[in-house]
Amino acid sequence: MRATAWTALGDETAEDVASMDTTIREILADSGWLAVDVAALSDGDDLYAAGLTSHGSVNLMLALEERFDIEFPEQLLRRRTFESIAAIREAVTGLRNGTAGA
Amino acid sequence: MSPPLLRRARDAGLDVAARHADAVDRDARFPTEAFAALKAAGLLGAMVPRDFGGEGATLADIAAVCHELAQHCPSTGMIYAMHQIQVACVVQHGQQSAWHRTLLERLAAEQLLLASATTEAGIGGDVRSSSCAVEASGGRFRLEKNASVISYGEAADGILVTARRTPDSPASDQVIVAVLKDDCRLEQTVGWDTLGMRGTCSMGYRLSAEAGIEQILPLPYADISARTMLPTTHILWASMWLGIATDAVGRARAFVRSEARRKPGATPPGALRLAEATTMLNQMRASIVGAVRQYEEALGDADRLTSMGFAVAMNTLKVGAAQTLVRIVEQALLVCGLNGYRNDSEYSVARHLRDAHSAPLMISNDRILGNTANLLLVHKDTMGLFG
Known part of the structure; x- marks a missing residue:
């Protein structure tokens, strides 16, 4: 799981990935959008099954944009982009590397 | 070879639904005669793909039928629309499952009528939350739902019910299950004595079901809702509302024409308002046609169907069509004056007005x-003029 995620990360180092994961998990934990403890979720777990609603996912997006200083383009504004911590990390990484939505 | 879908809908609408529309409205009863005619004409299973014995009708075909039926009996049009929304969910998301493939065959062969139980007492109208849950054990499941509305529940052959996936799932983690008449018991909790749309019989029920777990649609309800239920609901409801508006404007036009004939040379005072109503009617029609095109272009593309832009487009269709319908019928009433206000005049738009007011509330x-x-x-609007 980790290894495959890394290969897709381009310039990002292992350290960046770890800190991004921590930040994403912090946002999720602080938000109260999930019905379960974030610590109990693995990177690939379905966030919608964990209680994320469409209303919650909009606020998650806004929090990610603010924290990572990015803007999600229209083609990433779909359910799949926010379905797991791994998917969010991939989208954020892509946006920071300028390869998003490809 | 049977006549085209719309021809059969027009015949059933004119010959049967129209004849019983007043009684259906007055007595707040299910349009039994109209549905017998629709079944006989094979209109209930029309959207089932040909591989399963249906006609493979498109959503555009079905929207045209809703528009036609609602001109004669809005309750018939609405029930037909609600049924087809359930059929669309099974067509789009049931073909990978053996049980639902059989259901598709039965929908075509037996012209079964499907209802839905999505709203739940205590949830406050949010269909994307459930408090009831599927309790599975040994290949079977039990489900108890205090459904605040199940339209035409007693007339239906099957009901699509939303519930939490398991008793431990959060409120938003829902599945949808198809239960047949024999799988469930309905105990009425709330009646349906309303201003309009009286024939939909949208009573509240306590639903108790017991069935096989294979009857649960495989895809999460969140996806089924975004990809199919939400767009087909807004498109078919709007089409059916356009039918109400079309008939109201038709009566206003007939009234203006009769006035004009009585005093040739002088344009009747209502003619200007009729022109305004017709402008709104054409806007409403164009918004539906545009949404149908957007849906058909996105069909089969899960990413497009679950995109925010698509949800915004379908949401705005619904809100706009519901508001416009009310304004059109009000305008038609002003054109027809007291003749429109009367229940017993050929220019009456009284029922239209009562029915129309349900649109912003549903x-x-x-x-x-x-x-x-x-x-x-x-969301950012990145659409060009033609999509």
Whole structure:
């Protein structure tokens, strides 16, 4: 799981990935959008099954944009982009590397 | 070879639905005669793909039927629309499952009527939350739902019910299960004595079901809702509302014409308002046609169907069509004057007005506007003129 995620990360180092994961998990934990403890979720777990609603996912997006200083383009504004911590990390990484939505 | 779908709908609408529309409205009863005619004409299973014995009708075909039926009996049009929304969910998301493939065959062969139980008492109208849950054990499941509305529940052959996936799942982690008449018991909790749309018999029930777990649709309800239930609901409801508006404007036109004939040379005072109503009617029609095109282009593309832009487009269709319908019928009433206000005149738009006022309330416009407002915090409109 980790290894495959890394290969897709381009310039990002292992350290960046770890800190991004921590930040994403912090946002999720602080938000109260999930019905379960974030610590109990693995990177690939379905966030919608964990209680994320469409209303919650909009606020998650806004929090990610603010924290990572990015803007999600229209083609990433779909359910799949926010379905797991791994998917969010991939989208954020892509946006920071300028390869998003490809 | 049977006549085209729309011809059969027109025949059933004119010959049967129209004849019983007043009684259906007055007595708040299910349009039994109209549905017998629709079944006989094979219109209930029309959207089932040919591989399963249906006609493979498109959503555009079905929208045209809703528009036609609602001109004669809006309750018939609405029940037909609601049934087809359930059929669309099974067609789009049931073909990978053996049980639902059999259901598709039965929908075509037996012309079964499907209802839905999505709203739940105590949830406050949010169909994307459930408190009841599927309790599975040994290949079977039990489900108890205090459904605040199951339209035409007693006339239906099957009901699509939403519930939490398991008793431990959060409120938003829902599945949808198809239960047949023999799988469930309905105990009425709330009646249906309303201003309009009286024939839909949208009573509340306590639903108790026991069935096989294979009857649960495989895809999460969140996806089924975004990809199929939400767009088909808004498109078919709007089409059916256009039918009400079309008939109201038709009566206003007939009234203006009769006035003009009486005093040749002088344009009747209502003619200008008729022109205004016709402008709104054409706007409403164009918004539906545009939404149908958007849906058909996105069909089969899960990413497009679950995109925010698509949700915003379907939300705005619903809110706009519901508002416009009310304004059109009000305008038609002003044109026809007291003749429109009377229940017993050929120019009456009294029932149209009562029925129209249900449109902004069915999945409340305010709720949908709130949802759209939330999406607009991040959505960017990148559409060109033609999509």
